[in-house]
Amino acid sequence: MSDSPSASPTAPALLYCHCQYAQVLPPEVKAAVLRHLCERELPFEAVADLCELSARRDPSLKRLASAGPIKIAACFPRAVKWLFAAAEAPLAQATTEVLNLRTRSADEIVASLASGELHPNLPEGKVSPDDAPKPREAGPSAPDPS
Amino acid sequence: MALTDRSLRVVLYEGSGANPLDADLRLAAMNALLERGFAVTRAGAGRPLAPADDAPLLVLGRWAEGRPPSVEADAKVRWGSPDPATVADQAEAARAEFAAPAPGAWKPWFPVIDYDRCTNCMQCLSFCLFGVYGVDDGKRIQVQNNDHCKTNCPACSRVCPEAAIMFPKYKAGPINGDVVSDSDLNREKMKIDISALLGGDVYSLLRDRSERARSRFSKERDSDKALAERQKCLTKLAALAGDIPAEVLMSLPSPEEISRKAAEAAAKAEAARAAQAAPNA
Numbered sequence: 097m098s099d100s101p102s103a104s105p106t107a108p109a110l111l112y113c114h115c116q117y118a119q120v121l122p123p124e125v126k127a128a129v130l131r132h133l134c135e136r137e138l139p140f141e142a143v144a145d146l147c148e149l150s151a152r153r154d155p156s157l158k159r160l161a162s163a164g165p166i167k168i169a170a171c172f173p174r175a176v177k178w179l180f181a182a183a184e185a186p187l188a189q190a191t192t193e194v195l196n197l198r199t200r201s202a203d204e205i206v207a208s209l210a211s212g213e214l215h216p217n218l219p220e221g222k223v224s225p226d227d228a229p230k231p232r233e234a235g236p237s238a239p240d241p242s
Numbered sequence: 243m244a245l246t247d248r249s250l251r252v253v254l255y256e257g258s259g260a261n262p263l264d265a266d267l268r269l270a271a272m273n274a275l276l277e278r279g280f281a282v283t284r285a286g287a288g289r290p291l292a293p294a295d296d297a298p299l300l301v302l303g304r305w306a307e308g309r310p311p312s313v314e315a316d317a318k319v320r321w322g323s324p325d326p327a328t329v330a331d332q333a334e335a336a337r338a339e340f341a342a343p344a345p346g347a348w349k350p351w352f353p354v355i356d357y358d359r360c361t362n363c364m365q366c367l368s369f370c371l372f373g374v375y376g377v378d379d380g381k382r383i384q385v386q387n388n389d390h391c392k393t394n395c396p397a398c399s400r401v402c403p404e405a406a407i408m409f410p411k412y413k414a415g416p417i418n419g420d421v422v423s424d425s426d427l428n429r430e431k432m433k434i435d436i437s438a439l440l441g442g443d444v445y446s447l448l449r450d451r452s453e454r455a456r457s458r459f460s461k462e463r464d465s466d467k468a469l470a471e472r473q474k475c476l477t478k479l480a481a482l483a484g485d486i487p488a489e490v491l492m493s494l495p496s497p498e499e500i501s502r503k504a505a506e507a508a509a510k511a512e513a514a515r516a517a518q519a520a521p522n523a
Contacts, residue, residue, distance in 0.1 A: 117349050117411070133284070141284075142272060155297070175410040179410060219358065219421075
């Protein structure tokens with residue numbers, strides 16, 4: 097089964113973060129963006145919470161980071177860059193655009209998602225995410241539900 | 243369960259062999275799944291998706307021939323209906339069947355280091371009493387036990403002289419990942435003096451108040467009144483310590499334990515600094 101048999105190879109992939117475990121994204125922005133994605137005939141990826149995936153070093157972040165050109169509707173580009181890096185899934189500087197749901201309007205986000213153009217905006221720095229220290233072999237200890 | 247086990251991936255499938263979904267139904271199903279913590283792929287035409295991997299799949303669709311495509315018997319795939327009323331329960335059943343990690347077991351509050359800014363000064367390692375930080379084989383600071391972090395407490399980010407520690411779910415910048423400005427670096431709150439902290443100013447204040455409170459509570463017969471007093475005391479402490487949550491102050495170890503942990507953390511940081519400075523480190 098192919099996920100997207102006739103997808104255009106040039107358009108960026110789309111990833112939406114629902115930031116499920118905090119109330120820091122304006123709910124009306126989240127609702128409008130998700131509605132737009134669902135109303136358009138666009139394939140996309142949605143995750144409940146990027147922070148949770150990063151904390152768990154979930155392998156799905158590597159899958160998402162390897163999608164090629166990608167637009168990520170989430171929060172601040174600096175945070176998104178290092179959340180992926182912390183999971184050993186560095187995003188490509190030249191082909192990643194982060195749309196900040198915390199600061200931009202729903203209309204701006206929707207317009208950008210609808211556009212096939214990509215405006216890479218990960219912060220440039222003295223190191224690449226590849227340079228971040230690698231997690232210990234044993235990985236983190238199990239989360240404490242308490 | 244290893245923390246790197248693959249999570250269940252739910253696919254809303256509308257490609258070949260399936261009928262398209264109504265937009266409202268698609269949105270309702272998507273919301274139901276996201277709010278239960280699942281990752282969802284809406285498959286279709288027009289844009290590429292991230293490549294497939296070997297994560298277990300739950301594929302939801304309205305199949306054109308009334309039944310889903312056939313797959314290999316050992317494939318980690320289950321099929322289901324996109325009915326919004328049942329999608330979350332279907333996903334939970336598939337997750338349990340594949341023994342995939344359960345989402346939402348822990349509020350993901352932990353420090354994220356911006357290595358573009360980090361100078362490896364070890365102040366965070368020296369400061370944190372809860373063992374969140376450590377160093378890698380190359381003696382670089384890293385977050386090793388993110389689940390030890392105290393929910394909603396951004397204290398370590400305030401001792402970082404470079405504003406390199408982010409908590410993406412924090413309310414304000416630059417701790418939330420917003421761009422760091424010169425004024426942020428100069429702001430008084432950002433410049434908590436680590437030596438003052440470890441030397442005892444804040445910790446000793448906390449300890450003294452905690453001891454006085456304990457002493458007072460030990461004489462209290464009315465537990466409700468004692469709790470009210472404690473909360474009042476902690477509210478004052480939280481105000482003094484900035485935005486450190488009362489729950490964190492409540493969970494501070496005993497004075498002896500604080501001293502021991504602070505000494506351990508300082509020793510770890512000093513060892514890491516010494517190793518950095520050594521010519522063949």
